Amino acid sequence: MIDRSNRITATGATLSRDDSKPLPRTEYDLIAWHGHAALITVMISALFGLLVAAKFNFPTFLGGHAWETWGRLRYNHTQGIFFGWLGNAFIAFCYYVVPRLTNRPVTSRRLGWGLFWLWNFAVVLPGWILVLSGFSQPLEWAEFPLIVDVFVVLAFLVMLIQFVRPFLHVPAGELYVAGWYIVGGLVFTTLAYPIGNLVPELAAGAKGAAFSGLWIHDAVGLFVTPLALAMAYYVIPAVTGRPIFSHFISMLGFWLLFFVYPLNGTHHYVYSAIPMSAQRGAIIASVYLGLDVILVVTNLLLSVRGSGGKVGANIPLRFVWFGVVAYLLVGLQGSVQSLMSVNRFTHFSDWVIGHSHLAMIGFASFIAAGALAHIWSDIPGARYNARAIGWAYWLLAIGLGLMVIDLTAAGLVEGQMWVGHAPWIDSVRAIYPYWFTRMLSGMPIIAGFLLFYIGLLTGPRNAMASDSVEVQALPENAAELEAEAHRTPSILGYAFVIAFVAGVGFFVLSFVALGIIPAYQLQAEINRTAPRSMQPLTAAEEHGRIIYGREGCAYCHTEQVRAITADVRRFGAPTAAWETQYDYPHLWGTRRIGPDLAREHGLRPDDWHYAHLFNPRATVPDSIMPGYSWMFNGSAAKPGQDAADLVAYLRSLGRERELAGDRGNEQVDRGKAMEMTSNYAARELPATRPRISIGGIDTAAPIFAMASMPDAMLYEHGRDVFQHNCSGCHGANADGAGIANSGLLPRPVNLHAEHYSDAHLATVLWDGVYGSAMPAWRQLDQTDLGAVAAYVQSLQATITKVSMPPQEIDAAAKLYAANCVNCHGEHGAGDGAAAGALKPSPVNFHVRQPTTGRAWTVLEQGIPGSAMLAWKGRLNDEERGLLVRYVQSMYDGGQKEVATQ
Secondary structure, eight states: OOOTTSEEOTTOOEEOOOTTSOOOOOOHHHHHHHHHHHHHHHHHHHHHHHHHHHHHHOTTTTOSSGGGSHHHHHHHHHHIIIIIIIIHHHHHHHHHHHHHHHSSOOSOHHHHHHHHHHHIIIIIHHHHHHHHTTOOOOSTTOOSOHHHHHHHHHHHHHHIIIIIGGGGGSOGGGOOHHHHHHHHHHHHHHHHHHHHHHHHHHSOHHHHHHHHHHHHHHIIIIIIHHHHHHHHHHHHHHHHOSOOSOHHHHHHHHHHHHHHGGGOGGGGGTTSSSOHHHHHHHHHHHHHHHHHHHHHHHHHHHHTTTOHHHHHHOHHHHHHHHHHHHHHHHHHHHHHHHSHHHHHHHTBSHHHHHHHHIIIIIIIIHHHHHHHHHHHTTSTTOBOOHHHHHHHHHHHHHHHHHHHHHHHHHHHHHHHHHTSSSOHHHHHHHHHHHHHHHHHHHHHHHHHHHHHHHHHHSSOBOOOOOSSOOOOOOOTTHHHHHHHHTOOOHHHHHHHHHHHHHHHHHHHHHHIIIIIHHHHHHHHHHHHHSOTTOOOOOHHHHHHHHHHHHTTGGGTSOOOOOSSHHHHHHHOSOOOGGGGTTOSSOOOOSBOSSOOOTTOTTTSOHHHHHHHHHOHHHHSTTOOOOOOGGGBSSSTTSBOHHHHHHHHHHHHTTHHHHHHGGGGGOOSOGGGOTTSOSOGGGSOOOTTSOOOOTTSOOTTSOOOOOSSOOOHHHHHHHHHHHHHHTHHHHOTTSSSOOTTGGGOSSOOOOTTSEEEOHHHHHHHHHHOOTTSSOOOOTTSOHHHHHHHHHHHHHHSOOOOOOOOOHHHHHHHHHHHHHHTHHHHOTTSSSOOTTGGGOSSOOOOTTTEEEOHHHHHHHHHHOOTTSSOOOOTTTSOHHHHHHHHHHHHHTOOTTHHHHHHO
16 A cells, blocks of 8 residues: 555645655644544434434324424434534545645644534534524525524634645645645635525525525535545545546536536526526536536546456445445436426425435545545554444445435335325325335444444554654656646646636626526516515414424425426415515425425314324324424413414415415416416316315215215225325214314214215315315325215214104294304205305205204204304203204205206
8 A cells, every 4th residue: 555645746646755855744633533523423413314214104203392303303414414424524634635735734733623622512513402402594404503604604714724725835736636626615615605594594585595595505516525526536546546537637527516516506496486597597507517527427437447456455445436436326316307307206305315315425425434434544543443444334335225226216206196186195105115214224324334433443553653754665657747747837827726716706606697686586576576465474473484494394395386287286376486575584495295385374274283283193194294292281272382373374374375366376487387377377276275165065076975885895995095084083983083183173073973965975075174174185086085985975874854743844944044044044055144254164954964963962062163152041952852853854965956966
């Protein structure tokens, strides 16, 4: 193996060092401390990730306290990987490589210790604690709160002084490409970080989303990617003892990265309200980035040509080689998924999560682990266990491979189901096995990182440093390589300086072209299209919005209906920019596990939301959403202030759009509706939205019920559909005693206590019951609807035959006219004078017949949550009996309505 005290020239050639010129001081203790911090935090971060994955399969696991919720753990998982693991690993690498690339020590040892404490004890640890305590930002890759961001920026400024300053003494033409990546990564990240974390807090809604999209990509493209590639460009020639294949290609790849990567961010919001010109620009840049990745990876892999044996034998090089290949895969995947035809299908799905893990673990983490192992084997007195690190490689590779394949397949399944008509929960059920596999795949990853750390704590010790430097004999062609390094024309050095200035210009261009100009265009459109009556959120709604953000709700539910047919059919009109003009920061989200909530207003009553928040399985039996029982005082019927404010916020989503009417359908950029007519208002009501059906009959609802008792197969199918969709409210036995019963008003119906006509049962399933927790089920396949209708028919009460003498009919009719006609109508058809203003609508007794016991209970106790009050002392028993038989006698199976239909 070559002597690592040698330096690397601009071409990547490894040159021996003259013993009269000892290696500049290397801060090995700071390398070790940052290395330990990196590996401790990556295991904690991976544990956060495993807990998040487990909650997909066991949603009640660790859910009794606020700090255990899915969103907060997820925030800490991503930020821990970014700052704790990769940040510390990159800093450790810089301490090792900067003296070897510049022939100078880093700026200050004392400053180095300040950076260590600042990074880990003012950023990582406080950031984790604050997030778990409920202080965070709902912005992807920017979840740590603003107070932590101040220390992050300070830390990057310290890095510029500590690591970039030594490079200023190296002629540009003689600087090896790894140095360029270090300088570029630290400089541009220092500029991008405050913009990406602060501007979305100051620019509302769609305008802030444009800047947020830039940071989502800049976090990876300007920090993670440059530092990881610097590691690869250093380790490969250091281990192989051969120069990089092409210095020209390496510099071309470097500048293409910094010219193109910042322009990518808006492709996270394709088909959104952001102007289509910005979206198309980001898509084009994404394609060019794929070409840059091909250039860089080709150069790196050709640099290993003829050294296949070393890739197999040298474990750090094997890690780096894996990371380079993963970089090719993730780069090409990113370019493809930015294309509109692919994006509309895969965006918001687990495909994107697989892509992220391939980038952050497959590419960045494997290269970081390889570089750290390479460095560790050279730290004087450090232990190094090659066998343990070799096994760690296989555990990490197997775990990552399984996870990426699994999540990619899951994303394809989700995308296919979302463009269909099936209920949203069907896509959740379909992904159960994939989420379980994902959880299992996380276990070898954690074990791999643990074994990797063990490999740096055990094994034989490296030789201790000595005062004299052992110099390896120069290779035969060393003189030519050295001459080549210094043969760089001076004009090329100026070219590099010019290119650096151009890079800064492109960085500024990215924020102007994809942030400032779109924001200006959006504001002009908002001024033109926003209703004058639009009001900001109330104090309670604003507090609920804060809760929504801190609990990570935006990482499961989007608030962004895209301008594609599947979204509009399922959720309603596309989100317009003016709807978000008071949102600081935006909550558009980049993933859908649950349905989009941008049109939640009027979709479900408050008590449904309370029951769902307290125990999501109460209203959606197969939901994987975590419960928020700690927001309540013991039951869904007793919400605390946080729960009340959160529901108030949910109730506000889409309210202004609904109030705006047709004017609300004006779009920011009609060119973005690539596959749709611009007449959004003409499209039918989404299948999830209930309809008001006065009289209990919708002539548009198809009749599903069977004329006779269904066969056993249909019965079992109907029972299965009922258990998966209805049992949370109506109970497993359909007696109205479901888990959600105590929190809902009106209470779920006991299906054994009433008889429904075929037309009324079809209407209830098709339209829902407006004003109650009964949703519309139009999105269910009609085979499923027919089966569940048949199942309900098999449970319902038999028709009560009523025969009344004329004198009783007259007496009962007078009682009915005096007490019931205003709501239920003169003839009991549910069409009384007050019916249109009541939610839910009064019962039509021609299509729905209660049992005698049910009717008596209603008269005595009323129906809480409806206009039907308790009649305590209002009528005597004889009068109640007359009235019960009278309304029962009205049932005729809805013959008139069926004939009309």
